[in-house]
Amino acid sequence: MQVLSYPKVMFIEPFYGGSHKVLIDTFTGSLTDYEIITLPAKKWHWRARCGALSLHELIPSITSEKILFCSSVLNLAELLGLRPDLQPLKKVVYFHENQLIYPVRDIKERDVQYSYNQIITCIAADVVLFNSYFNQSSFLDNIKKITKLLPDWRPKNLKQKIECKCQVLYFPMDFSHISAHDKLTNILHIVWPHRWEFDKGPEDFFSVLMKLKEEKIPFKLSILGEPFTDNPPIFTTIKLVLKEEILNFGYIQSKSDYYNILASSHVVVSTAKHEFFGVAMLEAVYCGCYPLAPNSLVYPEIYPSNCLYSNLEDLQNRLKAFCVDPSQAVEARRQLIIDFDKYSSKTVVPKFKQIINNLVYFLFYLKENR
Known part of the structure; x- marks a missing residue:
């Protein structure tokens, strides 16, 4: 040609x-x-x-x-x-x-x-x-x-x-400005970097975290992503109920600060009901987070089956195991193989x-x- x-x-x-x-x-x-x-x-x-x-x-x-x-x-x-x-x-x-x-x-x-x-x-x-x-x-x-x-x-x-x-x-995806760092493993740091809207399933995510808190399972939490004028009410509730666990809450203007938070996190979670690619998830994984995502939507196309949970109970159990021993999340991410070049x-x-x-x-x- x-x-x-x-x-x-x-x-x-x-x-x-x-x-x-x-x-x-x-x-x-x-x-x-x-x-x-x-x-x-x-x-x-x-x-x-x-x-x-x-x-x-x-x-x-x-x-x-x-x-x-x-x-x-x-x-x-x-x-x-x-x-x-x-x-x-x-x-x-x-x-x-x-x-x-x-x-x-x-x-x-x-x-x-x-x-x-x-x-x-x-x-x-x-x-x-x-x-x-x-x-x-x-x-x-x-x-x-x-x-x-x-x-x-x-x-x-x-x-x-x-x-x-x-x-x-x-x-x-532009990975040139993103890098992973060594992570502390005393308390598991969970990040949720999605739009604050219904289709990203925040209610499901927070219901799992509340059950972990009720069991007195320790964890730290960063709720990132972009809020809008009419945010789901659950965000106001969770800011109060999980105030002791929350490290970061809200949109991060600085990209470098945003990537540093991702790099300090162990696990990135999606509870989306509507997802076709997932830039935020892939950025977090590139920064060294282990992904936990539904076994549906686009996720089986991008992530290995061991990163995919079948239901919220399965998600809760996986997070609980990582909370008990955060080094498991670090080791799981170390063994994870994803072809970032194709994206x-x-x-x-x-x-x-x-x-x-x-x-x-x-x-x-x-x-x-x-």
Whole structure:
């Protein structure tokens, strides 16, 4: 294949913060010709519903751009309707998560609008990238469940139409500024570095810790991650009830301070109900923490089976054993083998550039064969 110079890429992101910002900043760091049009990372639900409307007047007229890159927060089909001049660009969408399996008690309670947005975005895209195989398979396998909710005139073969566009491109992790340190083993230090929201399962995590405390099992705790305006009430309760165990509580602005806390911890725990990659978990493990995660979601794709618990009782028993003898956690982490290179930006970014190159070649081929 002829290798062409990389084209100008237009990055459009209605939720420019967190992992969405990191992804774009990482990719643009390897490009010389690009443009970024974004909205601040606030009110995710409004961005998902109205991002196309908010962005369509901010996007400049097309000049030399060849590629449009966006995340699945954007309703791409809606944007193309508002800005038909964007249609000739080759369109790449990246899925950090998918809304088709967002945890709800009853399928009828699901807000289908978000799932619908993501489905028609895939139809409008040329390439659909997922940050894990679990993300890809859970999206494709649940399209029919969503379309079944339509009262009539249900489209057929949507999975097949979308699947041929799909690839997995792991989130590009920058491990260059992270390092592990020797850990003290007198008291087990547990870290929970997730968003303070329902889908990360904080109630489950704290229920396990409360049982350990009731048994007078000693441990120390760092509750990190990003809080929001409407945090689950459990965080207020746990700050009081576990005040003697808590070493760190709340978002850490300094990345170096954040990594130092991870490096001082023995075990990182996830009780997530909705996870497609898990940057915070992988960072903690790279810093030397032993991971304990559900035997579900994306976790079996990334972590060995001995890191996965079957239920909350299993999690409690494993934590109890580590609390009794923290050196067990240190030794377990020492024996843990994870191929961090496959998630490294040094590996992922060249794959992204190859995808862009393939699209350029396709455009070049079409032009030459008209």
